[in-house]
Amino acid sequence: MNISLMATRNFSGLRGKPSSITLLYAIGPPLSHALLALVFCKLLGLALGNTILLMVLASSASYIAVPTVLRHALPEVNPALYMGMSLGITFPL
Numbered sequence: 001m002n003i004s005l006m007a008t009r010n011f012s013g014l015r016g017k018p019s020s021i022t023l024l025y026a027i028g029p030p031l032s033h034a035l036l037a038l039v040f041c042k043l044l045g046l047a048l049g050n051t052i053l054l055m056v057l058a059s060s061a062s063y064i065a066v067p068t069v070l071r072h073a074l075p076e077v078n079p080a081l082y083m084g085m086s087l088g089i090t091f092p093l
Helices: 003-009 020-044 048-073 079-090
Strands: none
Touching (some): 020 048, 020 079, 048 079
């Protein structure tokens, strides 16, 4: 079954579940990964275009990889939680 469909079917079970720490985690890592990429690019003297591309790729890794890994590593976890956070908060950010 498609992971997005699983998240949609379980979305109603999220009411009142995401805590402030979970929301902070959905926002914090993408920003910190982009900042680390910026620092490394400045240290290496990369061009602006390459720096921006690496920052986008570093920050987007959180919402691309995590849902798939969590689905296989922790099948008992509600997919609406990690899909909702990655697609609802991290992706638009």
